[in-house]
Structure formats: structure tokens, C-alpha cells
Amino acid sequence: MNKYLSIISLALLSFTSQATNLINDERIKVQKDCFTSIFQSYDSWRGFMEKKYSKRIKTKEELLKKLSWFDSMFGEDNFNHYKNNLSCNTFKYQVDGNDVYGYIIKPKINLEKLPVLVYNRGGNGNFGGVVFGSMMQNLFPIANEGFVIIGSQYRGTFTKNPSAHDEFGGSDVNDVTALLDYIPSIEGADEQRIGMYGASRGGMQTHLALKKTSKIKAIATIAGTTDLLKELDFRPAMEKVYANRIPYYDKNKVAELERRSVLKWVSELSPNIPILLLHGENDKRVSAKNSIELASALTKNSIPHKLIIYPNDNHGLMQNKEKANKELVSWFREYL
Template structure:
């Protein structure tokens, strides 16, 4: 174990806009398009820079109106015409929909443009629930497009609208791995999962029992959901409203969502745990609970606690994460 000390609710605060894929026209399945994956469940895909986001001025207007703008200090540069043109030319970005048991689910993908090399894959698991926490174009542009410079394909699901906080919506996230398996120009021997907040715990549900995953990044997540209610009891409303038959099945529902009870069923791959010591939504003790469970199950892991950080590690932990991924995926 390695501990590095450094320097929102189970949700990531910078993801507050609603996902806008439905607001633009999509390539429909009946047109028999060439989708980015051979996975048969994909029903449509759309270039992220399709109208209205083919115009830097439109993007600046939308970004300026967001309620949470962590890019404020660099706003003029990040959303300038020149920077916008660079993003367009250097990044392939797609929004797509896919079917899971008759439910249409929105997803997103970014990767280096015109790359014919097999890139490693980072499957991102979002925080929040329902529309809160969904990834929108501003998020993709401001953060994830910047990450493709690390040489990764980044892909994820926005989950079904009526998610179950780790129930049927886990299948939405599992299907992303099937989509990845149908993609060209990706390295299927270097697939990592990255989950943030609620997404970290759901990521572990996806990883449980699989053998096609090569690293896990658990960021600001709850490892024991029942214990997390001790420090944030108001979260009970989310479980009651989202989890089917929660009152009658509380004990099992919480165990199904809590990796500490089944860490031995995770693939034997390296795990990176990231958490802010001042996290007001998921107590940092959750990171230590996961570390203890991984110790017991014999997993290799690294624990990185950021003393000054709260429930957002955006930009704070990115460099550490990619450095670690580069080491464990290139062994």
C-alpha cells in the first residue's frame, strides 16, 4: 500500500447541466450508419460539435450561465475561438444512445482525433442521480476533451432517467463495456474503470466478477452505504426514492451496493483510491474502509488522501490518476 498525502451527497458538482443530446438531431439506426462500435444496441450517434455547439459563441454563452464554473479563472482562454478550434481539430467527441432492456440510454465518448493507434480505455462512471450529475457538452469540452491528450479513449453512460442508484442502472454501465469490446483502435488489454462519487460505488458493482478489466479508480465513493448514513443521514431520502422496495429490502439493498461486503469478488487488478479529507458529502473514512477491505481480499492498491480537498477532486487528482494508470496499464 502507498499513501500519498496532498492537498459532493454522492454527486459531482461540476456536472449540473442537463445532458443535451436530445436537443440536437441524431443519426438514426434506420439510416444504417457506420457507428463507432459494432455493438448492436447502439441506436444513434451524434458529433458533439453538431449545432448548436459548432459555434464558440454559443458555447461561451452556455458555459457562462452554468451555476458551477470551476474553469472561471481560465474562462477567456478555455472558451476562446482559438481554443475552441483546437478542441474541434484534436478531439473526436460523440454523444450516442443505446438500448438496455428496452430503455434508451445516453452515452458519451471522447478520444484523440484521427488516431489509428490502439489507445487504452478509461470508462467513466458519473455521480449524482437522475439528471443531476449528468455529463453535458460543457463538461465534455472543458474537462474530458482536455484529457485525451493523455492518449486515452474516455467513454461513459449518463444512465437511464429513472435510475435505481445501483439497481437496474448498473446494466447501463455494464453495457458500456460491451460497446468498448465492439470498438476498433482501442487496446482491449488496457481497460480501466474510473468512478466518481456515486459512480465509484456503481463502478465496483460493474467490476464484480469480471475478467476484462485491468485497473480501477475509486474516487470519493462510499464503500459501506449503511455506514455512510451515519455521517450523512439525509441521504436516506435518495435510497427511499430511488431503490425499489427499499423499506422491505434495506439490508440486502445496501449490501449489494457496498463493496466492503464482496471485495473478494473484484478482479485481482490494481485499485487507486482518491479522496478529499474535507469531503462534506462522503466522509473520508469511506476510503479507509475500502482500503481495509482490499487488504483483507489481497488486492494491490494505492490510497491518496488530499488534506485540503472536499467533494471535488477535479484538476487536483487528475495528474496523479494518469501517472498511476500509465504505470499499472503498461506493465
């Protein structure tokens, strides 16, 4: 099984058993509990991963090292804490006639209505899809602080529908804004306090989504791309992604990339929506200059913002994950 099929299988395993609906809306036909199948317990998840690792790791020593890494990344205590305290569903919804997968995470117990965060994932197509491991690492810690989190996998992800194509900031942005219609149907969610944040390509999605709605009160981006054309000099390999994803790229390259680059239209941003920018200094996927230059442009346009560059850290802020999560929580608590 190649790595993409493996990602798909892990994601779709969450769709194998019924769950209590977290979104009470008849337009959503399928809602499944994240904590089912191999994710019903830490042991079953770890056992599944051990079998997977065993297929490509030759020695017992290497296998034990890999399992030790797995435990350090996730851990049974963390797993049980999140399972006991959070509700998590995957679901299917329709946008522009396409079936799209999404996910929702919320605290099990809340005495008052909670603010909502729309999360925009990175990657493209199946690469970067939000599977259970990425939820546990990136989303569960935020939701556990008193937020409802809802997000889209984007059209074409984990499906075989050829007409549902991820356009990397094209019609797939509708998959993000469509989620806003379901927030009033989430019990315990405060539809008046909605924020949005995204990582990598998800930063681009966040800025594009704000062009289509006035419901968002504050945003944040993690290693976000702000000038796609300039980024090609830093990472030429992205040309292949753009050419494959963006419609009519061969004829309208500059126009399409500029339309997706917030640095080209900073003056159109609302001065009433504060922006948090987080970036790793040694990011090899998206240059930290994207966030630095956007912060400078925001200052010139009197748009409230905060920029944090983490020295020596990478694209995923792995050295400062806890600090970054605290920044996100503090930011949205202040402005929502």
C-alpha cells in the same frame, strides 16, 4: 427553466446533428457530434451561457464576474485544443429494453490501438448527468492523454420513460457492463486493455460492474462511497435518494445498502485488479473515511491499491484537479 430542465436541454443539444460514427455497430442507431449546436464554437457556447446567466443575474458587474468564472473554468484555448484533437459523440443504445444515452471520446489521431476507460458518473437521475461542461472539465483532459473514454448516463436520465428507472446500483449497472460489448466496434480501441473509473456514486457502480465482468484490468475511484449505511450518519439527506431510487428500500434497507457497499464484500475482490483511491479530505458529500477504510480493508486482503487523500480539498477535487488527472493517467498507463 429550473436547473434540472436546463441540464437536460444542454445535454440533449448534442443530439441535434449527425456525426461520423465512432462506434461501428448497427445496434446503435443514433450517434451525434458533441461539438455541434451551441458547442460548435466557444463563442456560441459562451453566448448561450451569457443569456442564461442574464435571466437570473441583476447587475452587469455580477454578470461579468460570472462570465469570468466561466472562462477560468473552461477557456477558449482549451476548447479549441480539445475540438481540434478529440472526437466526441453522444449516442443511444438499448439495455434491458430501455433506451439509454451514452458518450464516447477519443483522440482523432492515433498510430496504435489505445487503451479504453469506462467512466461511471456520479449523481442520480438527471442530477449529475454528463453534459458538455463536465466532459470538458473531467473527461477531455484524460482522453487527450491517449485514451478512449466511453460512459453511460444510466437508464432514466434525460428521458421520460417511467419504466427506465435509475436504481442507484441496481439494474442500472447493466447499463455500464453493456458498454463493454461495443468496445470491439470502436476503431483504434484495444479491447484487451480496458480500465474503469468512477466518481462519487460512480465508484459504487465500478465495484458492482466488476462483479459482472472479467474484462477490466484496473480501476480507480474518486470520492467513492464504500459503505452506504454508515454514510447515512455522515449525510442523512441521502436517505431520501435511497428511498426514491432503490427498489423495496422500505422493506430491505440494510440488505440493499450492504449489497451496494464494497466494504461488506472486500474479500470477493480480485487480487489481480489494482485499485486507485482518490479523495478530498474536506469532502462534504462523501466522507473521506470511505476511501481510507476501504484502503485498510484492501491491505488486509492483499489487494494492490494506492490511496491519495488531498488535504483541504472537496468532493470534486477542485483544488487538485490537474494532480488527480495525472494520477489517473499514470495509473492506467501502468496497468493497462
